[in-house]
Amino acid sequence: MRKSILSSLLLLLFVSGIVVAQERTISGTVTSIEDGASIPGVNVLVKGTTTGTITDVDGRYRIQVGGEDAVLVFSYIGFESVEIEVGARSTIDVQMAADVTQLSEVVVTGYGTQLKTDLTGNIASVSGEEIQNVPVPSFEQAIQGRTAGVLITNQNGKVGQGIDIRIRGASSVSASNQPLYVIDGVVVTSESQSINAANTNPLADLNFNDIESIEILKDASASAIYGSRAANGVILITTKRGKVGKTKFTVGYQKGFSQPTNKVDWLDRDGYFELFDEAFANSSSDGTINGTVFGLTRAGLYDIFVPGWDDPQNFNTDWQELAFQDGQLDQIDVSASGGTEKTRFFISGQFSEQDGILTKNSFERNAGRINIDHRATDKLSFGLDFSLSRTKNNRLSTDNAFSTTLQAIAQAPVQSPFDPNGPGGLNQNTLYYNFLFHRDQSSFVTRVIRNLTNIYANYEIVNGLTFTTKFGIDLLTQNEEQFFGRNTNTGQGVGGSGTNRWVQVANYTFDNYLTYAKTINDQHDVSVTGGISYQRVRRDQTSVTGQGFPSDLFRQVASAANITAGSSTERDKIFASYFARANYKLNNKYLFGLSGRIDGSSIFGDNERYGFFPSVSAGWIVSEESFLSGLGTLSFLKVRASWGQTGNAFFTGSSAIDPDVPALGLFDGNGAYGGISGTSPSQVPNPDLKWETTSQIDIGIDFGLFEDRITGEIDYYFKDTEDLLLNVNVPGTTGFRTASKNVGNLENKGWEILLNSNNLVGEFSWSTNFNIAFNDNKITNLDGQVLTGGFINEAQEGQPIGVFVGPEYAGVDPANGDALYFLNDGTEGTTNNVNAAEQVVIGSPLPDFIGGFGNNFAYKGIELSVLLQFVYGNDVYNGGGRFQETNGDFFDNNTEYQLNRWQNPGDITDVPQARLFGGNGTAHSSRYLQDGSYMRLKTVVLSYNLPASVLSKIGMESARVYVSGQNLLTWTAYGDDGRAGWDPEVNTDFLAGNIGLGNDFYAAPQARTITFGATLGF
Amino acid sequence: MKYYNYRIIAMLLAVVLIAGCDGELDIKPKQSISSGVALGDADAVQAALVGAYDEFTNGDLMNGDFHMHADLLADDGELFWNGSFIGPRQIFNKSILITNGEVSEIWLESYETINRANLVLSALDVVDAGDAGRVEGEAKFIRGVTYFFLVRFFGKDWNDGDPNSNAGVPLITTPTSSIDASAEVSRATVGAVYAQVLSDLTDAANLLPTSNGFFATSHAANGFLSRVYLQQGDFANAITTAGSVISSGAFGLTSNYADAFNSTSNTSEDIFASQVSAQDGANGLNTFYAPPENGGRGDIDITNVHLALYDASDDRLNMFYNDQAGAQRTGKWTDATGNDNVNVLRLAEMYLNRGEAIARTQGLVQGAIDDLNATRVRAGLTMATLGDFASQQELIDEFLLERRRELAFEGFTLGDLKRTQGTLTNSGLAWNADALVFPIPDREMDINPNLVQNPGY
Incomplete structure (x- = not known):
């Protein structure tokens, strides 16, 4: 280097007197150090000038330089920049090295991008590559355990249905706690549009193999630019775009097989009789099996409740096996991408079909996408993102319905599921409604057509100042068709029943903003973004129900004899917003950020139409200071702090029929009298109604050790x-009972730790990443109210949201087998009268900490990645336990665990004496509360990339074969020792809510899926 | 230059797009209308008036509990509550908790009715001049009657001490447009509430037409006025108002007693009845008095104490029957569909109101006897004569007895007990006992610091 400078100087001295700087042409090829492949699209710039070019498809470039002292700068995302002095050469070939330091990544932010090193806020990134081909319907399921502080809970194992996401804890009691989703810069519809209490998931319409990266904005400085909708965090999804170069085709296929993660041991025929005969005897008139209960003999009672129990065929039905099926996954992905310097494109298509682990439950997605970018001039570029998908979800009844599949396990094993007397038919005399009627004679299909389209244009007005305009449409059209045959419990007596419901959500966004970036004297880096955003969401819904079908073959309402219900409704809401952000970097060391958004919304009251959501942040890259430069081990150190405010506008009013105008005084049409229509006031106006406001402070440290071999964030x-x-009580003399008001406070605080380590580099490489997050949630003010949810969940002051409140189970009285409860009256006393026991906080559905631990190994094309995910410190309340673990209280089948019942004085057990109809320990209590902590072997992928030598022979760019496992192993105490409980990751769909958390009720477990796949590139 | 132009155009475009995008943030609800337009024109006010009737005839008010709870609270052994609901049982046992749901529902629904009436009254200026009087009259009728029931349940009787110092109920005469501290209204005196009742009903009597479909008429207003005056002991006005209904000739007693009940449309003697249909409304009396086979819960048995009030030849005895489970029931609300109207104001009551008032003011006179005979004769009993009564008191007592027979289980027990200042034999409670007044609901006491609880609670 020194030599070349010297020679340049000498040369300069010689020629300077004779000629002025001469224009000449330099050319060369840019290749990758790793594999020698040419790199198209590399920026080549003559340093200190505006002269630049881009390498072509073969990595070649040609550029005019002024003189031998010129310096060429080669830069490309994902590679370390290279600077080369031209000297006398006319050909300069460059090798570029992949940029391994994760701190120099570019991350997507609200309305822009930023270097990760320059961030002053907290943004978690997941690359699309990490979640490629994970065998689940929706991307949120695929990022479980991969980011710190994001708790993702599947409500149950039904495919395509609701998922609870909490970023840094729940920040609301009544409004939504789900984050805001933004795809390619456009806010999309993510709320459930379900006809019943079980949520659907509109994000499952997205083919997540199209995702380039996911960014999760967690602190206020990152998210405040999304203003009144950012209090629950913001998830930014960026889809793949074409790169300059020859067209690349990829084709992928995978085939998967699923089983439930766990099965519960239920009593078989012998166990059933053992438990219930004993329960009968204990409750009978003479204390033996020969007595009577309520005047009925043992046989008499069995005849009433479980007829067929004495059938000579000795039925021994495993109802759980009937409920589950072998799940399957078939998925084909095709994509093509590439482009010229002018025009780049990415095109993809997917066909995915997934059968769940419950019979008749399936999810199917066909999706296509075209992303096109065009550079019309040096100043003007524009493009289009277009995606169209169709999903079909064969759904089941909610977890609370007798007809739902997994409630089959409540049936008595001594009964046959099929008609014992006629071949082919189903048994109508089961203890509860036989779900097989639903399986065979009903259908519940949800079909969605989803279109996301964005059109954008960028224009560089002057150097550094760019204007961006973007128009996006998210169109969701959903049709739900339910048909219940004449023998199903819903269609019985009315000759079959059918409902058809259409929902259309048209979500338009129009963003216009200016971006300015300038570096002054290599010292001051300034970037400013500011603009406006307008969004309108219109939702139309139409439904019709008919009854009386000629036969079960007729399933559309057109064939119904009676139209029994019908409705059409429209909802509308608007956001008009102004946003701005400024970042300033001084001497590459000192970082300052400022952002704000003013949100106006039709949801808010007249007096609070516009909310202002500011943030300030600062960072200091300490490692750039000279006093740290000598420290070898510490390669990077940054401290940062931010404060800001975000809002929650995801709330609805007390009017069920017009929920999007919560601040208005309303009259609805529900006031008819004597057959004459009338109106009635349905909502009292509150012009002061506004968003919930969350103020957040974040203090963090980012560091790199050993030349960034180890990096981390705390x-x-x-x-x-x-x-x-909150809906608060108001004086009844007003003519109203409750009104929506902004009262109440809650807080979340916690730690997040993220570590990445490249343990081994070279031929055999090994990297590790680890994240853990602790969150403490506490409600500090609820205006004195206690709100309830779930079975026994409560929101009360001084406690985390959703705590379980009930009597505390004290086990079994060894003397007589009575269930005991702690009095909790200040004494240690117990009682067998559950009503005498105080209702106390017995647990919390919120975990103390959550996280993930991943390891990636690579050796000569063989790669192995292993991800562990964990949730610790939460409880799960199994509301179904009151029917599943009852020591023979009623005829529902019980777990084998119930055979541990108390039998003789002195027995020490936690299962009370079996007493038919005795209610011995079956009240809501901590008896049905279990530790819900778990650790899962979430994802394991073993893959092999064919070497280049083989590929070139068969004419392929890349070929990868892999086998992957999802949810292979789960370590948990939930459902341990034979207790009822399939899977600790649960929040039964019909009770899921802000307060209804951590409940199980015949909820299906997660699927354990093994897939085999191949991806080929041409 | 060309380049420069592009730049200017782009700048202008950016400014226009950024500045010109402030949308319209006022969204109109689609399934509802905002309060502003809900009363914006004559049709809208008429619809709101119908909505007021709808609430007024709620099962917790005129279609049930207004009557049933008055009979349960003041019962002296003529009926028996055997139902599982705790709220009515507390009322029947005359030991009501402040958290009683029935009591708070009566309070809440009543004020919801009053607010709806107030809304209509606040918007009379948009009603056509020809209609405004009727609309005002109907709204005032609804409000006046509701306050009358409220003050009788939640306050001391008119004649119990000084009505102008006894606490009645909060008096709200303007509609609620928003809720703030001014909503914490304290209780007006019994006297002030009665004054409002009389003013509303008198206005209604003057404003309403004599014929108005099944909606309120001047006769309905006069009919209720006679009930209010009787409660106050203002017999002269009771005579005038009841008399005006009788002499109008608009109504006539049905030929059979049974025909006066279980009808899906108004009978000839219904001055005002709550309309019930399959689509709308419910007959709350059917729910509790009728057995399951007749569409009810069968929660109220009728005892022999009540049946003993009748002469053996009294046709009204035929109204009683034993249900399938063997319990004795009244036949007044037995339609299994539950779609029969609820009789609120019958001509029979007018005769009894006027006759008793005449007897009390004029003593043994033929006019009183004639009014007594109106219901007696219809029930198949012999005509009474002046000679049957030894004293004025005997005649008055006969009127009171006749009311217990003729108007049985139509909600008169509590009012009659109080105005006649009687004592309940079984419980020993006197007419002015604290237990015979509802408590102010607990939920209301919690949020309105200006309310004072009734004695005894």
């Missing part, structure tokens, strides 16, 4: 939410 945050929206 964050502490404190989120204080005020103006909680």
Whole structure:
């Protein structure tokens, strides 16, 4: 290097007197150090000038330089930049090295991008590559355990249905706690559009193999630019775009097989009789099996409740096996991408069909996408993102319905599922409604057509100042068709029943903003973004129900004899917003950020139409300071802090029929009298109604050790939410009972730790990543109210949201087999009268900490990645336990565990004496509360990439074969020792809500899926 | 230059797009209308008036509990509550908790009715001049009657001490447009509430037409006025108002007693009845008095104490029957579909109101006897004569007895007990006992610091 400078100087001295700088042409090829492949699209710039070019498809470039002292700068995302002095050469070939330091990644932010090193806020990134081909319907399921502080809970194992996401804890009691989703810069519809209490998931319409990266904005400085909708965090999804170069084709296929993660041991025929005969005897008139209960003999009672119990065929039915099926996954992905310097494209298509682990439950997705970018001039570029998908979800009844598949396990094993007397038929005399009627004679299909389209244009007005305009449409059209045959419990007596419901959500966004970036004297880096955003969401819904079908073959309402119900409704809401952000970097060391958004919304009251959501942040890259430069081990150190406010506008009013105008005084048409229509006031106006406000402080450290072989982030945050929206009681003399008001506070605070380590580099490489997050949630003010949810969940002041409140189970009285409860009256006393026991906080559905631990190994094309995911410290309340673990209280089948019942004085057990109809320990209590902590072997992928030598022979760019496992192993105490409980990751769909958390009720477990696949590139 | 132009155009475009995008943030609800337009024109006010009737005839008010709870609270052994609901049982046992749901529902639904009436009254200026009087009259009728029931349940009787110092109920005469601290209204005196009742009903009597479909008429207003005056002991006005209904000739007693009940449309003697249909409304009396086979829960048995009030030849005895389970029931609300109207104001009551008032003011006179005979004769009993009564008191007592027979289980027990200042034999409670007044609901006491609880609670 020194030599070349010297020679350049000498040369310069010689020629300077004779000629002025001469224009000449330099050319060369840019290749990758790793594999020698040419790199198209590399920026080549003559340093200190505006002269630049881009390498072509074969990595070649040609550029004019002024003189031998010129310096060429080669830069390309994902590679370390290279600077080369031209000297006298006319050909300069360059090798570029992949950029391994993760700190120099570019991350997507609200309305822009930023270097990760320059971030002053907390943004978690997941690359699309990490979640490629994970065998689940929706991307949120695929990122479980991969980011710190994001709790993702599947409500149950039904495919295509609701998922609870909490970023840094729940920040609301009444409004939504789900984050805001933004795809390619456009806010999309993510709320359930389900006809019943079980949520659907509109994000499952997205083919997540199209995802380039996912960014999760967690602190206020990152998310405040999304203003009144950012209090629950923001998830930015960026889809793949074409790169300059020859067209690349990829084809992927995978085939998967699923089983439930766990099965519960239920009593078989012998066990059933053992338990219930004993329960009968204990409750009978003479204390033996020969007595009577309620005047009925043992045989008499069995005849009433479980007829067929004495059938000579000795039925021994395993109902659980009937409920489950072998799940399957078939998925084909095709994509093509590439482009010229002018025009780049990415095109993809997917066909995916997944049969769940419950019979008749399936999810199917056909999706296509075209992303096109065009550079019309140096100044003007524009493009289009277009995706169209169709999903079909064969759904089941909610977990609370007798007809739902997994409630089959409540049936008595001594009964046959099929008609014992006639071949082919189903048994109508089962203890509860036989779900097989639903399986065979009903259908519940949800079909969605989803279109996301964005059109954008960028224009560089002057150097550094760019104007961006973007128009996006998210069109969701959903049709739900339910048909219940004449023998199903819903269609019985009315000759079959059918419902058809259409929902269309048209979500338009129009964003216009200016971006300015300038570096002054290599010292001051300034970037400013500001603009406006307008969004309108219109939702139309139409439904019709008919009854009386000629036969079960007729399933459309057109064939119904009676139209029994019908309705059409429309909802509308608007956001008009102004946003701005400024970042300033001084001497590459000192970082300052400022952002704000003013959100106006039709949801808010007249007096609070516009909310202002500011944030400030600062960072200091300490490792750039000279006093740290000598430290060898510490390669990077940054401290940062941010404060900001975000809002929660995801709330609805007390009017069920017009929920999007919560601040208005309303009259609805529900006031008819004597056959004459009338109106009635349905909502009292509150012109002061507004968003909930969350103020968040985040303090963090980012560091790199050993030349960034080890990097990490540690964050502490404190989120204080005020103006909680609550329905509060008002004086009845007003003519109203409750009104929506902004009262109440809650807080979340916690730590997040993220570590990445490249343990081994070279031929055999090994990297590790680990994340863990602790969150403490506490409600500090609820205006004195206690709100309830779930079975026994409560929101009460001084406690985390959703705590379980009930009597505390004290086990079994060894003397007499009575269930005992702690009095909790200040004494240690117990009682066998559950009503005498105090209702106390017996547990919390919120985990103490969550996280993930991943390891990736690579050796000569063989790669192995292993991800562990864990959730610790939460409880799960199995509301179904009151029917599944009852020591023979009623005829529902019980777990084998119930055979541990108390039998003789002195027996020490936690299962009370079996007493038919005795209610011995079957009340809601901590008896049915279990530790819900778990650790899962979430994802294991073993893959092999064919070497280049083989590929070139068969004319392929890449070929990868893999086998992957999802949810292979789960370590948990939930359902341990034979207790009822399939899977600790649960929140039964019909009770899921802000307060209804951590409940199980015949909810299906997660699927354990093994897939085999191949991806080929041409 | 060309380049420069592009730049200017782009700048202008950016400014226009950024500045010009402030949308319209006022969204109109689609399934509802905002309060502003809900009363914006004559049709809208008429619809809101119908909505007021709808609430007024709620099962917790005029279609059930207004009557049933008055009979349960003041019962002296003529009926028996055997139902599982705790709220009515507390009322029947005359030991009501402040958390009683029935009591708070009566309070809440009543004020919801009053608010709806107030809304209509606040918007009379948009009603056509020709209609405004009727609309005002109907709204005032609804409000006046509701306050009358409220003050009798939640306050001391008119004649119990000084009505102008006894606490009645909060008096709200303007509609609720928003809720703030001013909504914490304290209780007006019994006297002030009665004054409002009389003013509303008198206005209604003057404003309403004599014929108005099944909606309120001047006769309905006069009919209720006679009930209010009787409660106050203002017999002269009771005579005038009841008399005006009788002499109008608009109504006539049905030929059979049974024909006056279980009808899906108004009978000839219904001055005002709550309309019930399959689509709308419910007959709350059917729910509790009728056995399951007749569409009810069968929660109220009728005892022999009540049956003993009748002469053996009294046709009204035929109204009683034993249900399938063997319990004795009244036949007044037995339609299994539950779609029969609820009789609120019958001509029979007018005769009894006027006759008793005449007897009390004029003593043994033929006019009183004639009014007594109106219901007696219809029930198949012999005509009474002046000679049958030894004293004025005997005649008055006969009127009171006749009311217990003729108007049985139609909600008169509590009012009659109080105005006649009687004592309940079984419980020993006197007419002015604290237990015979509802408590102010607990939920209301919690949020309105200006309310004072009734004595005894």
